[in-house]
Amino acid sequence: MALDPGTHAFFLDVDGTLIDIAERPEAVVVPPGLSDTLMALAERADGALALVSGRSLASLDALFGADRFAAAGVHGADIRLAAGGPSHPAPALDEDLRVALRAASAAFEGVFAEDKVHAVAIHYRASPEVAPALSRVLTEVVGQRRGIEIMPGHCVFEVRQAGIDKGAAVDRFMASPPFAGRRPVFIGDDVTDEAGFRAVNQAGGIAVAVGAPRDGAHTILPDPRAVRALITHLAAEPRQRRR
């Protein structure tokens, strides 16, 4: 894969892409040195590197360092266009909907709700067999509310506002420096990353799936370890890179 920090902009999904999946969101491990390696790549790309995640910005900062990276949190509902800069949050998901989703989730053994204010992730990794029934209940809770969608992910249903997705986040980053004028690259593993793939494809960029084929992806890396190896390679001085 011919990627060049001098000309590409990098959009990186987090769970299942940069870091390995864990049993619970708070149990993930960021490998030692990964944040510094990402920073080195960001510097080589003149700042054109963003984390694009379903996690909140607070969660990303806890994992990778406060304000260290440009980032789109909660699938783009809360965007920090530059490291150290302000965030631009969308309106919160209605409080009564969030309360109802938390209550509905609590009725299922092994299920818990992660309330991210702009979205609620309902996790069922500990009880995968409940997925069909859980999906039906969440659909009932959302009911006739307009502009709300339920997105499946890895052992999770995410209830969020329609129109906010990783593709819109990529478009927003690409509209201004240091991203504008570069060729975007999106690396991700989940169905929610396919919106990011569509956005980079429309901009003539490169979409890289992780672990399994995904709609819109040009190529696949086998796992997060391979993603980290690629990042390490790109972050190195050109003369240090193996040809």
Ligand SMILES: O=P(O)(O)OC[C@H]1O[C@H](O[C@H]2O[C@H](CO)[C@@H](O)[C@H](O)[C@H]2O)[C@H](O)[C@@H](O)[C@@H]1O
């Ligand atoms: O867009 P991402 O950066 O891939 O974030 C997607 C969701 O990741 C987290 O949940 C997922 O990872 C957990 C830790 O590995 C795992 O336990 C869970 O089953 C996965 O769904 C995070 O908790 C969510 O908020 C993100 O939306």
